Amino acid sequence: MQYFKIASLLAAAIASVQATNQVTLKSLDDVDRTVYFTPSAGHASINSVDVPAGQSVTVEIPFQWVGNWHGVHKGQANTDGMLGEVTFDGWGGKNYFDVSAIVNPNDKDNVSEMWPADEPNTPTSGCKTFPCNNAYYVWDDVQTRVTTQSHIICTLSKNGYSASKRDAEEDTEEKLSRDFVLGKK
Ligand SMILES: *[C@@H]1O[C@H](CO)[C@@H](O)[C@H](O)[C@H]1NC(C)=O
Numbered sequence: 001m002q003y004f005k006i007a008s009l010l011a012a013a014i015a016s017v018q019a020t021n022q023v024t025l026k027s028l029d030d031v032d033r034t035v036y037f038t039p040s041a042g043h044a045s046i047n048s049v050d051v052p053a054g055q056s057v058t059v060e061i062p063f064q065w066v067g068n069w070h071g072v073h074k075g076q077a078n079t080d081g082m083l084g085e086v087t088f089d090g091w092g093g094k095n096y097f098d099v100s101a102i103v104n105p106n107d108k109d110n111v112s113e114m115w116p117a118d119e120p121n122t123p124t125s126g127c128k129t130f131p132c133n134n135a136y137y138v139w140d141d142v143q144t145r146v147t148t149q150s151h152i153i154c155t156l157s158k159n160g161y162s163a164s165k166r167d168a169e170e171d172t173e174e175k176l177s178r179d180f181v182l183g184k185k
Contacts, residue, residue, distance in 0.1 A: 019150035021061035021088040021095070023069075024117065025051045028157035032074040033110060035156070039067040050074060051156060064089040068100070071110030071156050081107035082130070084114055084154040091183040096176070097152055098144045099126030100136035108159035116149035123147070123173030129160040144176040 025035050030053045037046035037059075044062050051057045051071070065088050070081030080103045087096040097114050101107075113126035123145040126135050136143045 021063065021065065022058050022117075022151045023061055023084070023086070024056050024058045024151065024153050025049065025069075025071075026056040026153055026155050027051050027054050028112070028155050029053065029161050031109075031156075031158065033071045033156050034074050034076075034078075035069050035071045036078050037067060037069045039065065043067055048078075061086065061088055066090075069111070069154075070104075070107065073110075080104045082111040082135075084111045084126075085136075086152065087181045088150065090181045094146050094148055095150060095152070096144050096146050096181040097125060098136055099134075100143075101131065102136050102139060105131065105137060110156055112155040112157045112161070114145070114152055114154045116147040117151035117153050118149050119147060123175075126155075128157075140177070142175045142177045144178055144181055145173065146176060 027033065032053050033051045034048055035051055036048045039045055043065050046059065046061065046067070049057050049059055065086070068083040068085040070083050072078055072081065082105075083100040083103060085098050085100050090096050099111060099114055108130040111126070112128060113124055115122075115124040124134070125143060125145045131137070134143065
């Protein structure tokens with residue numbers, strides 16, 4: 001009994017110093033979208049959100065959440081898409097992210113690029129114009145990005161949409177393999 005009381009107090013204390021994890025879904029074009037979240041096994045579900053054309057919607061993500069999201073144009077069926085993937089509070093307490101075309105490389109008009117909110121130029125994952133050499137296409141590509149920032153931006157736009165300010169191809173930040181994220185490498 002006492003043990004559980006102490007354990008829960010401890011957990012509450014730890015939670016209070018943790019940064020809140022956030023993802024801002026940022027529409028760059030004139031399309032209303034719905035974004036669906038898919039937790040990895042054992043992780044909490046997150047409700048889908050509507051992201052109106054040209055607007056940004058910020059979603060809170062639980063501590064140590066691992067999973068992904070994809071977008072569809074509003075009103076369309078929820079099918080597999082280009083993924084925004086994250087591991088928050090992973091290996092070394094850092095946050096890992098990447099854009100992945102592994103499930104559906106043909107979805108080029110929804111999830112586009114991801115980057116840490118407070119690091120304005122680096123590192124970036126994904127493409128303004130798909131395909132590019134800055135996203136996962138096969139499982140052993142080395143494309144995972146790492147940051148200590150707990151707020152990640154994910155753009156939603158049509159392929160090649162010029163309003164994207166990022167030029168991921170010029171980004172020289174390190175890329176990691178997937179295994180690194182959970183301390184397996
Ligand atoms: C993404 O955008 C296209 C529109 O070009 C749409 O047809 C597609 O269903 C969307 N979503 C997915 C998951 O492919």
